[in-house]
Amino acid sequence: MPLQNKQHPNAKAVAVTGTNFIVAGRRTTLRLEKPMREALQEIARIEGMTVHEIVSAVDQGRADQRTRTSAVRMFVTDYFRAAATKEGHERAGHGSGTLFGVRCQGGPSIRRITAS
Numbered sequence: 001m002p003l004q005n006k007q008h009p010n011a012k013a014v015a016v017t018g019t020n021f022i023v024a025g026r027r028t029t030l031r032l033e034k035p036m037r038e039a040l041q042e043i044a045r046i047e048g049m050t051v052h053e054i055v056s057a058v059d060q061g062r063a064d065q066r067t068r069t070s071a072v073r074m075f076v077t078d079y080f081r082a083a084a085t086k087e088g089h090e091r092a093g094h095g096s097g098t099l100f101g102v103r104c105q106g107g108p109s110i111r112r113i114t115a116s
Helices: 034-048 051-061 070-083 086-091
Strands: 015-022 026-033 102-105 112-115
Touching: 015 051, 026 034, 026 070, 034 051, 034 070, 086 102
Parallel strands: none
Antiparallel strands: 015 026, 102 112
């Protein structure tokens, strides 16, 4: 059965816009979605750093084949994944096998998504 592409009912189209950062003393532009920029600002607030310091640190540690924008997105994802807890997932209703109103069926290695 083909994968049905369904968005979360509350999801809205998110524009990707260029945002300027100072990386290693030089201005650069990263194309990030608003939620990704907000998440980066939240991390900066939590860590007591500027977003420029965080992006510079990510840039220093990125793999050569990964773009700077991709490295920042992966960092933000990894940062919040590391903070996720079983209790937090339970409070959010995760683990029910239903994502965005779609029921997931199948084993752990292959998931087929069908409308519920």
